[in-house]
Amino acid sequence: MSAREFILPDLGEGLTEAEVVAWLVAPGDEVAVDQPVVELESAKSVVQLPTPFAGVVESLGGEVGQVLHAGEVLMRLTPVGAAAEAAADAPAATARADVPARTAPEAAEPGIAVPTESAGEESGAVLIGYGTRATAATARAASAPSRFGAGRAIGGTSAAGPTGDGTADDRPASPPTGAQDLSPAGETPHRDEGDDPAVAEAHxxxxxxxxxxxxxxxxxxxxxxxxxxxxxxxxxxxxxxGLVSRADVEAFIAELEEARAGRTAPHAGLPTVATATPPTPDTRAGEHRVPLDRMQRAAAAHFSRSRREIPEATVWMDVDATELLAARRQLNDATGERFGVTALVARFVVAALRRHPSLNASFDAERDELVLHDGVNLGLAAQTPRGLLVPVVHGAERMSLRELRDAVQARTEQSATGAFPPDALSGGTFTLNNYGTLGVDGSAAIINHPEAAMLGIGRLVERPWVVDGALAVRTVTELTISFDHRVCDGAEAAAFLTYVAGCIERPISLLADL
Structure with a gap:
C-alpha cells in the first residue's frame, strides 16, 4: 500500500495559513486515528490537529516555525507493516502485473482530500475536507512526546509537544538541572574569568x-x-x-536596552545593532510604530468587512434581573451544582431563536438571499491572550441547560489560553456577548460577519426600580441587540429582545416552552 498524505485542511473563517509551533510525533512513530500530531498557530488561535489516518509517520511537511498553507502536505503516513508486506509480495508482483493499481488520495482543491479507498480506521475528528465519522477518538499514549518533556530532533531542529491540558504558562520556569552545553556546536560559551556558572548559563x-x-x-x-x-x-x-518564557524575553529586552544605553558591554551573541523595527520616514519624535501580527491583521480585516457590508441597527432595553438571580440560587441549591448567568441567558437565547429564526441567519449578498440556519451554533465573544475571539458551541438547540452550561464552561476554559480545537472558531450562527464582565452597561457591538445579529449583556447593578407602583432596589442589566437590517426589521429584533428580557425577569415563564 502506498503512503497516504495528510493535507493541511481549511482551518475555517478564511484562514489559509498556519505556523508550525510544535510537532508531537517524529518520522518512524506509529500513530492512531485522531491522535494529535501537530500544533499550529493560525491567525486566531493555537490548535492541535489530529490525524485522520492511522499508520507510521514517513515524513513531516515542515519544520517548527515554518508557515504552511492550506492544501500543502502536512504529513505522509505509511500503513503499519507496509514494508514487510511489500517484501512478502515481491515474488508475486509479476503475477499481479495485469491488475490495475489502486489510486492514491487526490487533492480535489486546496485543503480538500478525496480518498479513493476506504480506511480500516476512520477519524471521528472534525477536519474540513476529511469529514466526520463515527469512531471514538484514540487516547494518547503516556509515552507520547510532551512540550514540557523530552524533545525529538526533527530535521535539525528540536520539536516538543503540548502538555496534557494544553495550557500555557508565562511564569518564569526553573532552569534545567544538570550540566549542559548551551553554546552552538564547535563554540565555547562566553564566560569571564571568575563568573558564577549559574550566571554564565543565564547569559x-x-x-x-x-x-x-x-x-x-x-x-x-x-x-x-x-x-x-x-x-x-x-x-x-x-x-x-529550552522552553522560552515571558521572563526570558523580558530579560533579553532588558539586556538590549542596557547595551544600547552603553551601561554594559554586550556579551557573546547579543546584537550590537538596534533590533527594533526601524522607524519609517513618517515617524515623528515621541512616537513608535508596532506592526500588527497575523491575528491582529485578520481581526482588522474581519471588523472592516462587517462594517463595510452589514447595514446594522441597534436596539436596547433595561431589564430587572432580580428574579433571574433568585432562580439561579434556587437551582444551585436544588442540584448542588453551579449555573452561571451566561449559561442561563444562553438558554433563553436559544429559545428566542426558535421563535425568531430570522435572527439565526445570514445574508448571501451575491445571490440576494436570506440563509436560515436549522441549528443554533452559539458564538461566545471572549477576551483571550490572543485578543478578541468568538469560540462556538455547536448544536446548542439540542442541549439541555446542564449540557449547554458544560459546553459554555469548556469554551471559557479554552479562552484562558487561546488554544481551541480546530472547529471551535467557525460555523457560528448567532453571538452572545457578556461585556458586563468588563464593567460596562452597553455597547454598539460589531456583528460577527457573516452572522445577522449579536446580543450583548451589560453589568448587573443595583438601581432604584418601580415595582407595583413603589420604588424598590432591584438588580438591573441592559440588553442590547445589534442586527443586520437586510435580514429583519426593527420589530422582529425588538420582539426577540423582549422575549429574552421576559425570560430574565420571569425565568419560570420558560417552562411553558420546555
Missing part, C-alpha cells in the same frame, strides 16, 4: 542564535519579542527543553 540562555527553533508556547511571548525586533524562538529559554 547563554539569553543569546540569540539564527536558525534556532526553541519551543515558544504563548502567543503573548511571541508578540512581545516581535515588537522588540527579534524572534523569541531564537532564544534558548530557561524552561525544560
Amino acid at each position: 547563554a540562555a539569553h543569546t540569540l542564535e539564527h536558525g534556532r527553533h526553541s519551543p515558544v508556547i504563548s502567543p503573548i511571548v511571541r508578540r512581545l519579542a516581535r515588537e522588540h525586533g527579534f524572534d523569541a524562538s531564537e532564544l534558548l529559554g530557561t524552561g525544560p527543553d
Whole structure:
C-alpha cells in the first residue's frame, strides 16, 4: 500500500495559513486515528490537529516555525507493516502485473482530500475536507512526546509537544538541572574569568542564535519579542527543553536596552545593532510604530468587512434581573451544582431563536438571499491572550441547560489560553456577548460577519426600580441587540429582545416552552 498524505485542511473563517509551533510525533512513530500530531498557530488561535489516518509517520511537511498553507502536505503516513508486506509480495508482483493499481488520495482543491479507498480506521475528528465519522477518538499514549518533556530532533531542529491540558504558562520556569552545553556546536560559551556558572548559563540562555527553533508556547511571548525586533524562538529559554518564557524575553529586552544605553558591554551573541523595527520616514519624535501580527491583521480585516457590508441597527432595553438571580440560587441549591448567568441567558437565547429564526441567519449578498440556519451554533465573544475571539458551541438547540452550561464552561476554559480545537472558531450562527464582565452597561457591538445579529449583556447593578407602583432596589442589566437590517426589521429584533428580557425577569415563564 502506498503512503497516504495528510493535507493541511481549511482551518475555517478564511484562514489559509498556519505556523508550525510544535510537532508531537517524529518520522518512524506509529500513530492512531485522531491522535494529535501537530500544533499550529493560525491567525486566531493555537490548535492541535489530529490525524485522520492511522499508520507510521514517513515524513513531516515542515519544520517548527515554518508557515504552511492550506492544501500543502502536512504529513505522509505509511500503513503499519507496509514494508514487510511489500517484501512478502515481491515474488508475486509479476503475477499481479495485469491488475490495475489502486489510486492514491487526490487533492480535489486546496485543503480538500478525496480518498479513493476506504480506511480500516476512520477519524471521528472534525477536519474540513476529511469529514466526520463515527469512531471514538484514540487516547494518547503516556509515552507520547510532551512540550514540557523530552524533545525529538526533527530535521535539525528540536520539536516538543503540548502538555496534557494544553495550557500555557508565562511564569518564569526553573532552569534545567544538570550540566549542559548551551553554546552552538564547535563554540565555547562566553564566560569571564571568575563568573558564577549559574550566571554564565543565564547569559547563554539569553543569546540569540539564527536558525534556532526553541519551543515558544504563548502567543503573548511571541508578540512581545516581535515588537522588540527579534524572534523569541531564537532564544534558548530557561524552561525544560529550552522552553522560552515571558521572563526570558523580558530579560533579553532588558539586556538590549542596557547595551544600547552603553551601561554594559554586550556579551557573546547579543546584537550590537538596534533590533527594533526601524522607524519609517513618517515617524515623528515621541512616537513608535508596532506592526500588527497575523491575528491582529485578520481581526482588522474581519471588523472592516462587517462594517463595510452589514447595514446594522441597534436596539436596547433595561431589564430587572432580580428574579433571574433568585432562580439561579434556587437551582444551585436544588442540584448542588453551579449555573452561571451566561449559561442561563444562553438558554433563553436559544429559545428566542426558535421563535425568531430570522435572527439565526445570514445574508448571501451575491445571490440576494436570506440563509436560515436549522441549528443554533452559539458564538461566545471572549477576551483571550490572543485578543478578541468568538469560540462556538455547536448544536446548542439540542442541549439541555446542564449540557449547554458544560459546553459554555469548556469554551471559557479554552479562552484562558487561546488554544481551541480546530472547529471551535467557525460555523457560528448567532453571538452572545457578556461585556458586563468588563464593567460596562452597553455597547454598539460589531456583528460577527457573516452572522445577522449579536446580543450583548451589560453589568448587573443595583438601581432604584418601580415595582407595583413603589420604588424598590432591584438588580438591573441592559440588553442590547445589534442586527443586520437586510435580514429583519426593527420589530422582529425588538420582539426577540423582549422575549429574552421576559425570560430574565420571569425565568419560570420558560417552562411553558420546555
